[in-house]
Amino acid sequence: MRKYRLMDWPTFLVSLLILISVVVPLIAFPEASRDTILQLNAWVTTGLGAVYLSIALAVFCFVLYIAFGKYGQVTLGAESDDPEFGTFSWAAMLFCAGIGSSILYWGVIEWVYYYQAPPFHLEPGSEEAINYASTYGIFHWGPIAWAIYVLPALPIAYALYVKKTPILKISLACEPLLGRQTKRWPGKLIDILFIFGLLGGAGTTLGLATPMIAAGIEVLFGIDDGGTMLRVGILISATAIFAFSAYSGLKRGIKVLSDINLWLTFLLLGFVFIVGPTVFIMETTVSSVGLMLKDFFRMATWLEPFGGYRDVPETSFPQDWTVFYWAWWLVYAPFVGLFIARISKGRRLKEVVLGTLLYGTLGCVLFFGILGNYGLWLEISGTFSVTEVINNESGEAAIMAIIGQLPFGKITTALFVVTALIYLATTFDSGSYILAGTTQSEVEGEPYRWNRLFWAFALSVLPFSLMLISGEDSLSLLQTASIVAGAPLIVIFAMLMISFVKTLGEDRIKLEERRRKHKEKERRTLSITHAKRDRWWE
Structure with missing residues (x-):
């Protein structure tokens, strides 16, 4: 019975029941489920758009405050502890866990949607639309996204390595506000909402x-058309890969797979950069980063409030894209944050924050700058019409058509597919690792293997269920899975920020009090020594 001793059965069973209660209606009533999901999407994005944008900007400012404020030099562990993982492996694991194969999807074709339906009511296909088409993807996958990811990592890592608490639960980070309720149903509800959010993001x-x-x-x-059976086969194959990796553990499975994935990424991006329009890629990427920095706060707060009034057209651009992305990062953030916390022993808070923001943003800039701008060049140079493929076929068909324009098309496509498959595995082996940790009351070394596999x-x-009900609205359905699942996490993120500052403040007061007592003890000891010496001379 030892392998069940540390299980948090209430959290495990309730999470399983929620998963079943969502999946069964999707399969049994596909049409009604599709309509309900799309209605939820419209309600959440319209009603909570301002809340999503506000919490994302608040998180970004908060993590910068932690990095550059008085707590930035706090070490996650003893002062003498060296980082558990080297910088390369650390950066590889956090990037692969936080991004996954989605960046190979959006990094190649996201610009098309902005090119045809640009923000700020710009003329589609105009020069300004082209500028923002190559910029908005970098913004959505840039500093704010990685700030959302790193926030949960800070209090969890602090609890793991400073307070020596062997628990991988997001509720633990809220303990300063919840107190004893952390181990009761309020705390379990937070963990269940996190699991629900991650399952939605995974969808x-x-x-x-x-x-x-x-x-x-x-x-x-x-x-010609593999259809549903091919997709189910791929889903099963990908699941088997990340299940084996998760079963193998952090150092023998997840770390090795992440390192391999990063080298495949360098190979793919380097090849496209060299054989593609190199000068165009460099100039467009630099210009895009500059435009993002110039309009950063405009893009972070724009919600199109005047759309539909008088002569202002309504496009729902921020709801369809920025709100969706912030919700997507929110549902993944507790999992990615817990994973970053697990691999960050021995690093300072400032190092964790800035390293995550820098390595994460830089990696995404490379993807969007090289793959995305290569596709953009094909379009505006007249070499190949990407927009025509997307409009007449599908996004994935356009991706493969873009990759197929490169030299050695079959080999390049094979490299792309293998990289995507491993990215998928590195995200979900990390996810299953953390979900297993969340459903245990304690983690002795690593979560139970059977739990990770489950x-x-x-x-x-x-x-799989969403795949069965998806049709013409497949993209909206998939986006809704993240947006709706992420809504409850808005409150949890506000609690995380308040709780962490409270914890750091209380611990700093205790530390200063210990230092004051230590100095007072040293002073008294020194005074006694001097008094004894004086009496001896007398």
Whole structure:
């Protein structure tokens, strides 16, 4: 019975029941489920858009305050502790866990949607629309996204390595506000909402990646239309890979797979950069980063409030994109944050914050700058019409068509597909690892293997269900899975920020009090020594 001793059964069972209660209606009543999901999407994005944008900007400012404020030099562990992982492996694991194969989907074609339906009521296809088309993807996957990711990492890592609490739960970070309720139902509810959010985010990621990988296999093997069976086969294969990785553990599975994935990424991006329009890619990427920095706060707060009034057209651009992305990062953030916390022993808070923001943003800039701008160049140079493929076929077909324009098309497509598959695995092996930790009351070394394996397969159930009901509205359905699941996490994130500042403040007061007592003790000891010496001389 030892392998069940540390299980948090209430959290485990309730999370499982919620998953079943969501999946069964999706399969049993697909039409009604589709209509309900789309209605929820409209309600959440319209009613909570301002809240999503506000919490994201608040988190960004908060983590910068932690990094550059009086707590930035706090070490996660003893002062003498060296980082558990080298910088390369640390950066690789946090990037691969936080991004996954979705960046290979959006990094290649996201610019198309902005090019055809640009923000700020710009003329589609105009020069300004082209500028923002290559910029908005970098913004959505940039500093704010990684700030949302790193926030939960800070209090969890602090609890793990400073307070020596062997628990991988997001509720633990709220203990300064919840007190004893952390181990009762209020705390369990927070963990359950986190699990629910991650399952929704997984539905979006797997739902986007599986058709893309299927399209690549169709191109490689000359299959006209593999249909649902091919996608189900890919989903099962990907699940088997990340289940094995999660079962192998952090150092033998997840770390090795992340390192391999980063080298494949360098190979893919380097090849496209060299054989593609190199000067165009460099100039467009630099210009895009500059435009993002110039309009950063405008893009972070724009919600199109005047759309539909008088002569102002209504496009719902921020609701469809910025709100969706912030919700997507929110549902993944507790999991990515817990994972970053687990691999950050021995690092300072400032190092964790700035490293996550820098490495994460830089990696995404490379993807959007190289892959995205290569596709943009094909379009505006007249070499190949990407927009025509997207409008007449699908996003995944456009991705494979773009990759197919490169030299050695079959080899490049194979490299792209393998990279996407491993990115998918590195995200979900980390996810199953953290879900297993969340459903245990304590973690002795690593979560139980059977528990890690169970959640690896559970993560694929919701995207499988969404795949069965998706049709013309598939993208909206997948986006809604993240947006709706992320809504409860807005409150949790506000609690995280308040709780962490309270914890740091209280611990700093205790530390200063210990230092004061230590100095007072040293002073008294020194006074006694001097008094004894004086009496001896007398």
